[in-house]
Amino acid sequence: MSGEFGGATGVYAEDVDGDGDMDLLGAAYNSDEITWWEQPGSPPVQFTVTPFNTVVGADGGNITYSVSIINNTGNLFRGFTYWTTAILPSGNPFGPMISQQFDLQPFQEIDVPLVSQNVPAFAPSGQYSHISNIGVYPVTALVDHFTFTKLGVSSSLARSESDWSVSGFDLPAVSQIALTEDQPLPTEFSVGEAFPNPFNASTKFSISLPVAADLSVVVYNITGQQIMTLADGRYTEGAHQFSFEATGIASGLYFISVTSPDNLDHVQKVMLVR
Numbered sequence: 001m002s003g004e005f006g007g008a009t010g011v012y013a014e015d016v017d018g019d020g021d022m023d024l025l026g027a028a029y030n031s032d033e034i035t036w037w038e039q040p041g042s043p044p045v046q047f048t049v050t051p052f053n054t055v056v057g058a059d060g061g062n063i064t065y066s067v068s069i070i071n072n073t074g075n076l077f078r079g080f081t082y083w084t085t086a087i088l089p090s091g092n093p094f095g096p097m098i099s100q101q102f103d104l105q106p107f108q109e110i111d112v113p114l115v116s117q118n119v120p121a122f123a124p125s126g127q128y129s130h131i132s133n134i135g136v137y138p139v140t141a142l143v144d145h146f147t148f149t150k151l152g153v154s155s156s157l158a159r160s161e162s163d164w165s166v167s168g169f170d171l172p173a174v175s176q177i178a179l180t181e182d183q184p185l186p187t188e189f190s191v192g193e194a195f196p197n198p199f200n201a202s203t204k205f206s207i208s209l210p211v212a213a214d215l216s217v218v219v220y221n222i223t224g225q226q227i228m229t230l231a232d233g234r235y236t237e238g239a240h241q242f243s244f245e246a247t248g249i250a251s252g253l254y255f256i257s258v259t260s261p262d263n264l265d266h267v268q269k270v271m272l273v274r
Contacts, residue, residue, distance in 0.1 A: 044195035045077070045104065046070040049132045049144040052114075058152025060121035065146065067112040067132065067169070069104065073192045074239045075204045077104040081137040082171065084117070089126025089150075097164050099137065102171040112169055120163040121154040134196075139273055141196030185237055186210045189263045194244070194256065198271035202245045205256070205268075211237050213260045219244055220255045227254065246272050 052064040071077070080102055085095030097117065104110075117130070128148050135141035186208035194205040207215065217231035227249065230242050244256065251274045258266040 043142075044071070044073045044075070044193045045134070045142060046072065047132075047134055047142040047144055049146065051130075051146040051148070054146065054148040056119045056123075056148065056150045058121065058125070058150075058154045060119055060123065060154070062116045062118055063130065063148045064114055064116050065130070066114060067110070069108075069110040069134070071104050071106060071108045073195065074106045074206045074208075075192065075195065075241055076106055077195065077204060079136060080104055080134055082169075083133050083137060084166070085131045085133070087129035087131065089124050089128060095164075098166040098169060100169065100171055110171060112171070115169045116167045118163065118165045118167075119148075119150060122163075123150055123153070125150050125152050136196065136200045139196075139198070139200035141199065186239060189213075189260065191258050191264065191266045191268065194268060194270045198273045199244075199246070200273060201247060202243050203270055204241060204243045206239050206241050207231075207235075207258060207264075208239050209235055209237050209260070209263075213263055215240075215264075216257075216259045217242055218257045220257060222253045222255075230256075244270065 046068070047070075048068040050066045050068070052066070054063055056063060067082075069082075081099060082102065083096040083099040085093055086097065088094055126149070128150065129145055130148055131143060131145045133140045133143050187210055188208070189210065190208045192206040192208075194203045197203055207217070209215070213235060215231050215233065215235045217229070218226055219228040219230065221227050228244070230244065231240075244254070246254075249272060251272050254270050254272060256268050256270060258264055258268075
């Protein structure tokens with residue numbers, strides 16, 4: 001996202017339109033109006049959950065789905081967590097039912113073809129929402145969901161440790177991933193979208209330089225105060241990764257300014273949430 005935000009001081013992050021990307025909402029210049037910012041183009045990380053079996057009988061059973069995670073950037077994202085929760089027919093949240101940490105390698109594609117989630121016999125009948133999250137737990141960066149239905153309730157089966165068990169979900173460990181191909185040099189000056197965004201403790205982005213160039217990367221708060229300098233000097237050609245570490249910094253909207261004389265003049269917004 002680029003451009004001015006109209007001087008808004010109250011800014012919120014939420015997936016308002018349900019497309020899996022976080023939107024930014026803030027006060028507009030005119031009264032009784034809202035400024036709504038969406039992320040253009042392909043997101044830095046694509047996250048898709050596809051349901052298969054979504055109906056469970058009174059005696060319980062399994063819902064099934066697949067998970068796809070695609071990193072469209074040259075950034076390495078460490079310390080991500082995948083976790084799932086459910087919204088019960090009563091409207092109350094439940095979970096997490098599964099929680100697994102993983103690292104997402106540059107340009108990596110993860111495909112988990114079949115995940116099976118047990119739904120116990122004593123679970124209430126009705127419609128549920130199954131919610132999959134990626135982020136730095138408990139802060140969600142990406143989310144996808146689907147609904148499933150339980151047709152009745154049976155009290156004849158005793159509760160057990162496998163009541164809400166999950167099978168088939170196993171993200172690859174970092175040691176199992178090898179990047180065998182060298183990445184080609186960039187053909188143009190560009191700045192990758194920061195991810196995760198919103199973020200909790202840190203967010204990362206890449207800057208591509210087709211030739212060596214002077215580079216300045218500065219972080220400002222919403223009042224225009226300079227908060228941090230991430231780069232100030234001469235950089236070689238290639239893709240360079242940067243991290244905005246926000247430890248000890250207040251929640252809110254921040255601006256990452258990237259400039260390279262005659263090459264780059266780019267500003268993107270990131271939302272820090274606690």
